[in-house]
Amino acid sequence: MRYLTFALAKGRLADKTLALFEQIGITCEEMKDKTSRKLIFTNEELGFRFFLAKAGDVPTYVEYGAADIGVVGKDTLLEGGKDYYEMLDLGIGKCKFIVAGLREHNLFDKVGHVKIGTKYPNIAKQYFLEKGMDVECIKIDGSVELAPILGLCDGIVDIMETGTTLKENGLVVFDTVCD
Ligand code: PRP
Numbered sequence: 001m002r003y004l005t006f007a008l009a010k011g012r013l014a015d016k017t018l019a020l021f022e023q024i025g026i027t028c029e030e031m032k033d034k035t036s037r038k039l040i041f042t043n044e045e046l047g048f049r050f051f052l053a054k055a056g057d058v059p060t061y062v063e064y065g066a067a068d069i070g071v072v073g074k075d076t077l078l079e080g081g082k083d084y085y086e087m088l089d090l091g092i093g094k095c096k097f098i099v100a101g102l103r104e105h106n107l108f109d110k111v112g113h114v115k116i117g118t119k120y121p122n123i124a125k126q127y128f129l130e131k132g133m134d135v136e137c138i139k140i141d142g143s144v145e146l147a148p149i150l151g152l153c154d155g156i157v158d159i160m161e162t163g164t165t166l167k168e169n170g171l172v173v174f175d176t177v178c179d
Pocket of ligand 1: 011141142143144145158159160161162163164165166
């Protein structure tokens with residue numbers, strides 16, 4: 001049987017996507033078992049197949065035709081540079097790209113070499129280039145907020161949804177890059 005295959009970006013976005021799909025009758029009971037270590041989930045009746053992937057891998061599966069449809073954040077698409085067709089904005093997982101750091105350590109006031117920790121080096125480089133600032137971008141794959149606290153960098157470029165992670169770790173927003 002030929003399935004329609006969906007690649008979903010793991011985490012908060014996948015949960016919101018599945019809730020949205022459920023409202024229009026696209027369900028996958030197998031996926032509700034959070035203890036399962038299965039990688040591919042099917043709804044035989046509808047002929048749908050779902051899998052969870054790291055966000056950065058979702059456009060790759062779509063680009064090579066291994067998934068028919070991918071659901072992933074615009075952050076990943078903006079950073080990625082893959083070949084895909086953007087069908088629909090689901091209006092979920094709204095975030096801002098921000099520049100943040102320790103309040104007492106504003107990177108825009110720093111004289112000399114500035115280091116930025118980020119999951120999004122392309123977006124970060126472009127932003128600082130437009131500001132006329134030559135910064136070093138250090139690629140961090142997760143929990144980016146740790147980096148300035150531990151002194152790895154002067155600030156971060158990351159996405160912010162509720163702002164809770166920044167707040168609970170004593171970081172402040174210095175600028176917004178884009179929505
Ligand atoms: C994202 C982002 C922030 C956090 C922001 O990370 O990189 O760390 O969410 O969300 P908030 O503003 O609602 O607190 P994610 O949860 O995807 O995990 P990761 O850091 O491991 O990539």
